[in-house]
Amino acid sequence: SCTMKLNATSEMLPLSWPEVTDMHPFAPADQARGYRELFSDLEKVLAEITGFDAVSLQPNAGSQGEYSGLIAIQRYHHSRGEKNRRVCLIPKSAHGTNPASAVMAGYKVVAVECDTGGNISLEDLKRKTAEYAAVLGAIMITYPSTHGVFEEEIVEICETVHAAGGQVYLDGANLNALVGLAKPAQFGADVCHFNLHKTFCIPHGGGGPGMGPIGVKAHLKDFLPGHPLVDNGAGSEGAVAAAPWGSASILTIPWVYMRTMGAVGLKHASEMAILNANYIAERLKNYYPVVYRGVRGRVAHECILDLRKLKKSAGVEVEDVAKRLMDYGFHAPTVSWPVPGTLMIEPTESESKAELDRFCEAMISIRAEIREIEEGKMDRNDNPLKNAPHTADMIAASDWSHPYSREQAAYPAPWLKDYKFWPATGRVDAAYGDRNLVCCATAVEGFN
Numbered sequence: 001s002c003t004m005k006l007n008a009t010s011e012m013l014p015l016s017w018p019e020v021t022d023m024h025p026f027a028p029a030d031q032a033r034g035y036r037e038l039f040s041d042l043e044k045v046l047a048e049i050t051g052f053d054a055v056s057l058q059p060n061a062g063s064q065g066e067y068s069g070l071i072a073i074q075r076y077h078h079s080r081g082e083k084n085r086r087v088c089l090i091p092k093s094a095h096g097t098n099p100a101s102a103v104m105a106g107y108k109v110v111a112v113e114c115d116t117g118g119n120i121s122l123e124d125l126k127r128k129t130a131e132y133a134a135v136l137g138a139i140m141i142t143y144p145s146t147h148g149v150f151e152e153e154i155v156e157i158c159e160t161v162h163a164a165g166g167q168v169y170l171d172g173a174n175l176n177a178l179v180g181l182a183k184p185a186q187f188g189a190d191v192c193h194f195n196l197h198k199t200f201c202i203p204h205g206g207g208g209p210g211m212g213p214i215g216v217k218a219h220l221k222d223f224l225p226g227h228p229l230v231d232n233g234a235g236s237e238g239a240v241a242a243a244p245w246g247s248a249s250i251l252t253i254p255w256v257y258m259r260t261m262g263a264v265g266l267k268h269a270s271e272m273a274i275l276n277a278n279y280i281a282e283r284l285k286n287y288y289p290v291v292y293r294g295v296r297g298r299v300a301h302e303c304i305l306d307l308r309k310l311k312k313s314a315g316v317e318v319e320d321v322a323k324r325l326m327d328y329g330f331h332a333p334t335v336s337w338p339v340p341g342t343l344m345i346e347p348t349e350s351e352s353k354a355e356l357d358r359f360c361e362a363m364i365s366i367r368a369e370i371r372e373i374e375e376g377k378m379d380r381n382d383n384p385l386k387n388a389p390h391t392a393d394m395i396a397a398s399d400w401s402h403p404y405s406r407e408q409a410a411y412p413a414p415w416l417k418d419y420k421f422w423p424a425t426g427r428v429d430a431a432y433g434d435r436n437l438v439c440c441a442t443a444v445e446g447f448n
Contacts, residue, residue: 002334003176003198003301006350007253010260011201014252025243026230039245042255043213046194049258049266050172051183052215056224056234060246062173065193065212066101066140068240072191072216072223073138073167074105075238079223085137085165089128091120093145095171096337107137118147118292120157129164136166143184144174144300146338147292148277158188167191167220175199176348177274177301180267184215191216200254209247211254272349273301276356280345283360287367291339302346304339305363311341314373315380318343319430321366326389328362328413329421358415365413379403384412389423 014020023032043055059065070088077085088107090098092114099109110132113124120141129136139161144150151157158168170189176199178184184192196211197204204210216224226235230244245251261269281290281303288305310316318341322332334344347356369385372378382402384390390409400406411417 002204003174003195003346003348004204005176005198005201005348007201007203008257008260011253011256012203014256015249020249020252023248025245025248029231035245035248038251038255039248042251042258045255045258046213047215049179049183050175050192050194050215051185052192053185053218054221054224055213055215056232057211057213057245057248057251058225058227058232058239058241058243059193059212059214060241061210062171062193062195062198062212063097063101064240065195065214066097066169066171067105068212068225068238069169069191069193069214069216070101070105070107070138070140071225071238071240072214072220073169074107075223076167076220077137082165084135087132087135087137089125089132089136089139089161089166091125091139091141091145093118093120093142093147093338094140095142095146095173098140098142098171102138102140112139114147117295118145118149119151119153120145122153122156122160125157126160129160129166133164136161136164138167138169140169140171141189142171142173143189144177146174146344148299148302148304148344149292149294150177150300152295155187162188173198174301177270179270180263181270185217191220196251196254201257202250202253209250211246211250213246269349273347276347276349276351277301277303277345279353279356280347280360283357284363287364288343291342301348302344305343305345306339306341307343308341310370314370316370316373316385317341320385320388321370323388323427324366324369324385325362326421326423327384327410328365329416329419330359330362362413369412384409387427389426391424391426392422394426 023035039057043057046055059068086107087110088102089110089112090102091112102109110128112128113121115121143154161168167190168188170184170192172192172194175194179199191214193212193214196202202211224234225238225240226232227239227244228236232244277299281299284305288307291304291306293299307318307321318335322335325332336342337344373380373383384404387402395406395410
């Protein structure tokens with residue numbers, strides 16, 4: 001479900017400069033003037049893009065940004081003598097970390113239903129805001145939602161929460177569909193985090209590092225994360241990271257990205273991200289139904305393909321399709337989230353039309369393989385999907401007992417004869433592995 005896009009070499013180059021990498025986070029201010037200028041400029045650009053009045057660069061991850069924003073809201077309510085506002089509404093279309101962040105910040109989570117189109121149910125929202133009006137602290141909204149749609153009633157949603165005394169936290173995980181097109185602060189959000197490791201090109205995966213700065217409206221400015229040792233412009237309270245500006249060195253990456261792209265380039269990137277997602281949805285709609293669409297029949301920056309009926313018709317699970325994609329040279333998109341039995345696809349603006357077509361052709365080819373199972377032409381239990389991925393060792397082995405050819409296993413598409421990625425290992429039982437951990441550490445006796 002994460003935005004994964006091109007990390008250009010030009011953006012990464014400053015990380016090789018000793019002036020960037022060798023600076024201690026608590027170096028005297030007069031020795032870090034360049035860094036301070038970078039921080040200031042980045043805060044101004046992020047504020048301009050999103051419409052917020054102030055920005056904090058301290059949070060080290062999107063989840064930490066969520067926590068920071070919720071704590072800022074909480075401290076705001078406390079400053080008004082409203083310590084009872086401890087309920088956080090979270091729609092079922094929200095980002096997965098939202099409930100955990102709310103609980104960590106001390107809120108009671110109350111879920112809000114979605115309608116059949118994947119949008120927040122206004123009826124249920126109004127019912128919940130009325131019920132919890134005296135204790136409502138905030139709502140956490142992901143926009144566009146993880147259902148891959150723009151909430152058509154986003155302004156009314158924000159107004160409804162504000163009328164009940166709550167604040168609006170907007171999860172910026174999907175900001176890649178908004179930059180240059182809409183400003184969260186202008187349609188009602190009070191606070192929002194920005195994943196610099198998603199929308200603004202810091203590489204991520206394998207645990208980070210990430211950055212999740214937050215932007216706030218003026219009334220929340222005094223409650224941004226401060227620092228007890230270094231003046232970061234937000235006082236001395238509320239620190240969420242040991243370093244005053246988080247993982248400062250990697251802030252050079254989004255700074256170069258934004259300054260290189262400029263306003264026109266950033267807007268174009270958002271437009272292409274949305275266009276690419278809709279292109280995939282349209283090319284594949286006759287093979288895999290798209291679960292959610294907006295009122296105009298379009299998706300936002302990602303689309304969710306429905307594979308649930310394939311289990312009954314062919315015994316094929318979404319995991320089988322994900323593993324088979326590896327034989328075609330693709331790492332699978334997000335599996336079974338936010339809807340079980342589906343694939344969520346977010347191409348971003350980074351992929352060319354040729355690459356989008358190659359992916360679509362792979363998905364269409366896999367659907368043809370599934371159809372052969374449905375028609376009884378291929379065994380339901382011994383087929384290319386159930387045995388995927390196929391490793392070089394499997395293909396080169398002298399024994400081949402499957403009812404399909406080695407060529408169909410390893411080279412199901414013509415381009416693979418020119419560009420073939422060989423998976424390092426075959427199918428593993430992921431569920432069993434999750435439940436039965438194996439300790440790889442050396443036993444104490446090994447240190448004798």
